[in-house]
Amino acid sequence: MTNKKLKNRWIAMYVENQVGVLAKVSGLFSGKSYNLQSLTVGTTEQEDVSRMTISVLSDDLTFEQIKKQLNSMVEVIKVMDLTDVPIHMKEILYAKIKGVKGEEKQEVFRIAETFRVRICDIGEDSVLIESALTERKNNELLSLLKKQFRHLEVVRGGSVAIESISTSCR
Amino acid sequence: MDITGRKLIVKALQEEGVDTIFGYPGGMVTDIVDELYKQEDKFRLILPRHEQALVHEAEGYARQSGKVGVCLVTSGPGATNTITGIADAHYDSIPLVIITGQVSQGLIGNDAFQEVDIVGMTRSIVKYGVTVNDRKDLGRILKMAFYIARSGKPGPVLVDIPKDIQKANGPSEYPQTVNIRGYKPNTSVHIGQLKRAFKLLRSAKRPLILAGGGIHISRAEKELTAFAEKMQIPVVTTVMGKGAIPEDHPLYIGNSGMHGRYAANIAEMECDLLFSIGTRFNDRITGDLNEFAPKAKIVHVDIDTASISRNVVVDVPVVSDAKLALTNLLEWAEPLETGEWREQISAWEAEHPLDMKKTKGVSPQNIMTSIAKVFGDATYVTDVGQHQMWASQFIPLNGKSRMITSGGLGTMGFGFPAAIGAKAAIRDAGEDRPVVCITGDGGMQMNMQEMATAVCNELPVTVCLINNKFLGMVRQQQQYFYGKRYELVCLNKRPDCPPNCKGPSEACPPYVLDFTKWAGSYGVDAIRIEKEEEILPALEQAAQAQKDGRSMVLEFMVATDEVVLPMVKGGMANSDMILK
Ligand SMILES: Cc1ncc(C[n+]2csc(CCOP(=O)(O)OP(=O)(O)O)c2C)c(N)n1
Ligand SMILES: [Mg+2]
Numbered sequence: 001m002t003n004k005k006l007k008n009r010w011i012a013m014y015v016e017n018q019v020g021v022l023a024k025v026s027g028l029f030s031g032k033s034y035n036l037q038s039l040t041v042g043t044t045e046q047e048d049v050s051r052m053t054i055s056v057l058s059d060d061l062t063f064e065q066i067k068k069q070l071n072s073m074v075e076v077i078k079v080m081d082l083t084d085v086p087i088h089m090k091e092i093l094y095a096k097i098k099g100v101k102g103e104e105k106q107e108v109f110r111i112a113e114t115f116r117v118r119i120c121d122i123g124e125d126s127v128l129i130e131s132a133l134t135e136r137k138n139n140e141l142l143s144l145l146k147k148q149f150r151h152l153e154v155v156r157g158g159s160v161a162i163e164s165i166s167t168s169c170r
Numbered sequence: 171m172d173i174t175g176r177k178l179i180v181k182a183l184q185e186e187g188v189d190t191i192f193g194y195p196g197g198m199v200t201d202i203v204d205e206l207y208k209q210e211d212k213f214r215l216i217l218p219r220h221e222q223a224l225v226h227e228a229e230g231y232a233r234q235s236g237k238v239g240v241c242l243v244t245s246g247p248g249a250t251n252t253i254t255g256i257a258d259a260h261y262d263s264i265p266l267v268i269i270t271g272q273v274s275q276g277l278i279g280n281d282a283f284q285e286v287d288i289v290g291m292t293r294s295i296v297k298y299g300v301t302v303n304d305r306k307d308l309g310r311i312l313k314m315a316f317y318i319a320r321s322g323k324p325g326p327v328l329v330d331i332p333k334d335i336q337k338a339n340g341p342s343e344y345p346q347t348v349n350i351r352g353y354k355p356n357t358s359v360h361i362g363q364l365k366r367a368f369k370l371l372r373s374a375k376r377p378l379i380l381a382g383g384g385i386h387i388s389r390a391e392k393e394l395t396a397f398a399e400k401m402q403i404p405v406v407t408t409v410m411g412k413g414a415i416p417e418d419h420p421l422y423i424g425n426s427g428m429h430g431r432y433a434a435n436i437a438e439m440e441c442d443l444l445f446s447i448g449t450r451f452n453d454r455i456t457g458d459l460n461e462f463a464p465k466a467k468i469v470h471v472d473i474d475t476a477s478i479s480r481n482v483v484v485d486v487p488v489v490s491d492a493k494l495a496l497t498n499l500l501e502w503a504e505p506l507e508t509g510e511w512r513e514q515i516s517a518w519e520a521e522h523p524l525d526m527k528k529t530k531g532v533s534p535q536n537i538m539t540s541i542a543k544v545f546g547d548a549t550y551v552t553d554v555g556q557h558q559m560w561a562s563q564f565i566p567l568n569g570k571s572r573m574i575t576s577g578g579l580g581t582m583g584f585g586f587p588a589a590i591g592a593k594a595a596i597r598d599a600g601e602d603r604p605v606v607c608i609t610g611d612g613g614m615q616m617n618m619q620e621m622a623t624a625v626c627n628e629l630p631v632t633v634c635l636i637n638n639k640f641l642g643m644v645r646q647q648q649q650y651f652y653g654k655r656y657e658l659v660c661l662n663k664r665p666d667c668p669p670n671c672k673g674p675s676e677a678c679p680p681y682v683l684d685f686t687k688w689a690g691s692y693g694v695d696a697i698r699i700e701k702e703e704e705i706l707p708a709l710e711q712a713a714q715a716q717k718d719g720r721s722m723v724l725e726f727m728v729a730t731d732e733v734v735l736p737m738v739k740g741g742m743a744n745s746d747m748i749l750k
Contacts (some may be wrong), residue, residue, distance in 0.1 A: 022299070024293050031294045061479075068476035074298045074318060077352040110607060 004059045008037065010082040010089075011054040011067065016075045025052065026075060034058065034066055038091075038135070038158040049077065053089075053160045055135075082161055089135060089161035093131040093138045098151035099123050107148060111169050119129055134160050172339040175308050176205040179336070180267070182312040183213070185344050188240050189598050190214045192228045192591070194221050196244020197272025197284060201336040203242075216594060216627050219619040221248050223587035225255020226617070229264045230591025231468060233574045234549060235599065236389065238319050239591070241268040246284030249330075250291070254581060256326045257295040261578025262410065263387055265324035267546035268709040272301060274334040277669035282333060289330050297325030302332065305340035310348075316346045322355025323474040356473060359490035359498060367445070367469040367486045368502055374467075375748050376511045377403045380426065381409030382455075383577065384448015390493035394447070395419065397496050400503035404512055406434040406450050410577040413567030423515055424524060427455040428738045429559045432522035435736070437515050437577045438463050445469045448492045450477040452578065453740075461743030471495045523748055524563055526735070534636065537726050539563035541606060541634055544709040546572045548604040549592050553585030555643040557636040559734040561608045570603070583616030585609045586633065590620055593629040604632065604716050611637040611661060615683070621692045621721070630710040630721040638728050639674065639681055646733050650748065674730050689723040696723035 015021050022041055037055040044051045056066060063083075070079050076083040097108050101124075108127045112119050115137070121128035128143075131138055138156065145152060173181075179202055183191065191213050193287055195203050206215060207579040218224040221243050228239030239259075243252055249270040251667060259266045272278070273285045289299045298318045302308050308331070315327040371377055382728060385394050395415045398405050405415050406426040415422050424431030426438050438444065444466040451470075456462040462482060470484040478487040488495055526535040534557070541550075542565045550565055551574045567573060574592055576584040589607035596603050614635055624631060645659040654672055663671075664679050689696035695715065697708045705726075712722040736747040 019303070020289060020293075023290065027293050065476065065480055068480075072476050074350060074353045106570075167493070 004058055004061075006057050007064050007083075007113075008020070009056055009058060010087070010161060011052075011070070012163075013052045013070060013081050014044070014077040015041075015050050015052060016077065017048050017050040018075065021050070021075045023074060025054075025070070028069055028073075029056070032063065032069070038080040038093065040158040040160050042160070050092045055159060074088075080163075083165065086089070086164035086167050087161045088164060089134055089159050090132045091135045091138050091159045092157040093133070093141070094155045095131070095142070095145055096126060096153040097129070097145065097149050098126045098153065100127060100149065104149070111141070111144060117141065171342060173342040175202045175305055175331070175336040175338050175340060178308055178342065178344065179312065180205045180209055180329070181342075182344050183240065183308065184209075186238070186316045190216060190231060190594055191242055192216050192218060192224045192231070192239045193242035194218060194248055196226055196246075196248045196271065198245035198273060198333050199242060199248075199269075202269070202271070209617045214594070214598065216623065218587065218623045220253035220617065221512045222254050222583065223426045223617045223620045223623070225259065225266070225268070225580075226584050227586035227591035227594070227620075227623070228266055228587030229255065229259050229262075230551060230574060231595045232259075232264050232266060232591075233588070234592040235595035237429050237595075238265045238267055238316055241266060243268070244271045244284070245273055246286050250286055251287040252559055253292060253295070254579075254583075256328065258576055258579045258581045258584060259326040260295040262383065263324050263412050264326065265319040266326040267319050268326060268328045270328060270330045271336070272330045272332040273333045275303070276334070278332065280595065285343070289328065290380075292328055295326070296328050299328040299330070301330040302335050305335050305338040308335060309341060309344045313348050314350060318350070318353060325720055327676070330662055351734070356475075356489050356491070359488065359494050361498065362385065363486060363488045364490070364495060367471070367488055369446060370443055370469060370486060371401065371403070372504075372506065374441075374506070376441045377438070377443040377445060377506065377508065378437055378441035378466075379403050379405040380408070380438070380444055381405055381411040381414035382408045382447065382449025382450060384492045385411055385414040386572070388448065388473075388492040390448075390496055391415070393496035393500060397500055397503055400500065400505065401509045402505045402512075404508070404515055406437060408577070409453050409562050409575065411449065412562055413572055416568045417566035418568050421512075423519070424711070425562060427742065428457070428740070429561070429563070429734050429736065430738075430744070431519075431524050431563075431734055432747060432749065433519035435517055435738070435747060438525065439465070439743075439745045440514075441466045443467050443469070445471075447471040447495070448473075448490050450474070451481040453481070456482060457738050457744035457746075458545040458742055461745065465577065485739055505682060522736070526732075532699060532705065532726055532728055534560040534728055534732050535564050536607075536702065537634070537636065537705060537728070540705045540709055541608070542566060543633070544602050544706065544713050545606050547705060548606050549574060549589075549596070551575070551585050551589035551592055551605060551607050553607075553609040554580045554582045555610040555613055555641070556638070556646065556734050557608055557610045557642075560636070560644075563734075565608075582610075582613040585613060586631075587617050587620045589625070589631045589633075590624050590627075590629050593624075594627070597629065602717070604713060607631050608631045609633060610642065611635060611639065611685075612641045614685075618688070621689070621694060624721050625694065628719060630654065630716045630719050632716050633721065633723045634724075634725060635685060635725045636728055637681070637685070637725050638730050640730050642730075642732070643734070645730070646737075649731075649733070650737070651739065666723070685723060685725045694721050695722060696725065698725045698727060700727045
């Protein structure tokens with residue numbers, strides 16, 4: 001039966017690549033008080049079609065309703081529920097760690113190595129990390145960085161996801 | 171050969187079979203208006219006195235005719251004035267195409283004179299809304315607009331057209347077909363699901379049909395009646411579904427919901443199968459969701475996937491147009507043994523019949539039954555408030571009569587303009603059915619300027635104005651649930667009234683508007699009715715006037731303390747009715 005438990009869910013969606021579509025989709029979430037976690041959008045192999053990756057926190061019933069509401073939009077071409085299917089999913093994250101010298105800088109390098117993320121730029125007393133991990137891993141990386149360093153500047157892109165080819169795990 | 175955008179717009183309207191346009195001019199639509207001048211013989215152009223009323227008129231027109239209502243307004247304030255009407259059409263699934271003028275593309279974003287982002291403002295209340303950004307897309311977009319407005323679950327579509335696009339040259343073709351990859355309205359029914367629904371019905375001991383406004387939209391009244399008859403299943407309706415089955419039919423119980431009939435609400439509580447069709451189970455229908463049809467399995471037929479299993483958890487969902495589903499069901503229909511169940515319902519009805527016990531005097535019940543007696547097969551258009559509920563309780567819809575009311579949004583100010591629009595549709599169809607507008611003294615004042623529209627366009631309607639000197643519906647809430655603290659509801663209130671007034675008395679100042687004089691200033695006859703014996707003659711006179719092409723205003727003076735009963739308090743179970 002339906003589950004009242006809140007859970008993170010994923011939708012991939014093809015939409016018309018037109019002005020106003022993003023506003024309409026995001027407006028649905030605010031207007032109906034759905035709990036939007038992240039939304040990314042970009043063009044696809046077809047230039048007049050965009051693809052969105054959406055993450056929401058909701059119970060079963062609300063999630064069904066969200067999918068129906070999205071489906072009923074004229075500009076929405078196709079809605080796919082990725083919640084329980086094997087997918088590849090990554091989020092880009094940049095973290096600039098400032099005011100680090102000597103041993104502290106070495107610590108940044110060690111963390112980067114452990115998480116297998118790239119150091120993509122560096123200055124006298126700052127380091128820029130570029131991470132393309134899952135959102136969860138990025139969360140972990142971030143909480144570690146926050147614990148160790150005071151001066152952080154972070155920008156995250158939101159997740160993009162695509163279905164797996166072989167049915168490997170997520 | 172290329173033509174201007176404005177020419178193509180008019181060509182589109184012609185090809186879509188539009189005969190009536192509700193339009194209000196302004197700088198950003200003068201080109202379209204100028205083009206209409208050249209084609210004046212092809213359309214009836216109606217000039218309302220306010221754009222909100224304009225949309226309500228188009229709604230009344232669409233509801234009466236089943237066709238798309240067409241609105242043309244200018245940018246900025248013209249566009250923003252339409253918003254309430256658009257929202258109303260959205261919640262009651264009324265097909266409209268609203269064309270708004272927009273400032274030229276080069277000016278968009280500059281906060282130019284009369285520039286507003288009307289597409290952005292209406293995004294959540296239209297079925298589809300778009301600004302035309304390229305002259306070559308104009309034909310395709312207009313074609314889409316009409317198709318989207320009238321197909322599937324109908325609704326309002328807004329097309330915003332910048333002035334430079336109206337003037338620009340481009341393709342002259344208006345497309346014959348549309349193909350929208352993201353929009354494929356349901357045109358079939360899943361027979362397997364329907365069979366499951368039917369199986370549930372057949373094994374039910376206490377089945378009940380709940381019919382909503384979708385029956386009217388799909389024009390499936392005959393099919394519903396035949397199905398109920400063949401299966402011997404009693405029927406309740408929503409306010410919007412009223413008239414889905416003739417009300418004098420022995421299987422009809424009444425409206426259910428907040429101000430529903432006692433027997434209808436109790437039948438819903440006690441049924442073991444609820445076959446609901448064309449309703450979205452809004453909170454005015456269900457009351458407390460946990461207590462809604464607690465003993466029943468629920469079948470839900472609706473054209474809109476998103477309406478199914480949203481508010482009420484459904485056992486068998488069927489996505490389908492109402493008429494299509496019923497036509498299929500009719501093939502299998504066979505009588506059920508419902509004699510005992512129907513007797514039970516009759517007993518509930520006898521226990522608490524719908525009767526105000528005040529059949530004397532200028533009582534709401536007396537007024538409504540008299541209106542029905544005199545006007546019979548009319549189109550009744552109501553505003554919002556107590557009078558609306560009295561109309562839905564005491565005006566039976568039989569034969570060809572119908573009721574047009576603002577159900578989803580509950581928009582005060584809807585009734586009078588919508589009545590004028592309905593009359594326009596009746597006139598265009600070459601009929602002469604009467605239109606009766608039942609309105610309140612509050613709601614009438616929200617769009618009373620439309621009397622000029624009725625007079626100037628020779629669209630006669632009979633206005634039955636129920637004057638209780640109050641915003642009665644809110645007053646009733648204050649009476650029952652707010653300790654009779656009547657604030658902001660007395661339409662007579664003056665600065666020197668005593669503080670904390672508990673209701674009208676001898677000392678009250680005169681009512682501020684003399685409706686009869688007001689009507690007179692439009693050359694419209696009006697009668698104020700204060701005695702019971704005046705009711706019928708006044709109605710007969712007004713009916714004759716309408717036949718002769720003249721509107722009339724009948725102002726019925728009713729007691730302030732009249733209330734609508736039964737009443738379920740918002741959020742309570744439907745069985746929890748206040749009856750006295
Ligand atoms: C535009 C709008 N504003 C406010 C309301 C809230 N409201 C619902 S009924 C009502 C009172 C209507 O008064 P009146 O037209 O005199 O009708 P009555 O209830 O007295 O019959 C009000 C204020 C509404 N439905 N619509
Ligand atoms: Mg009133």
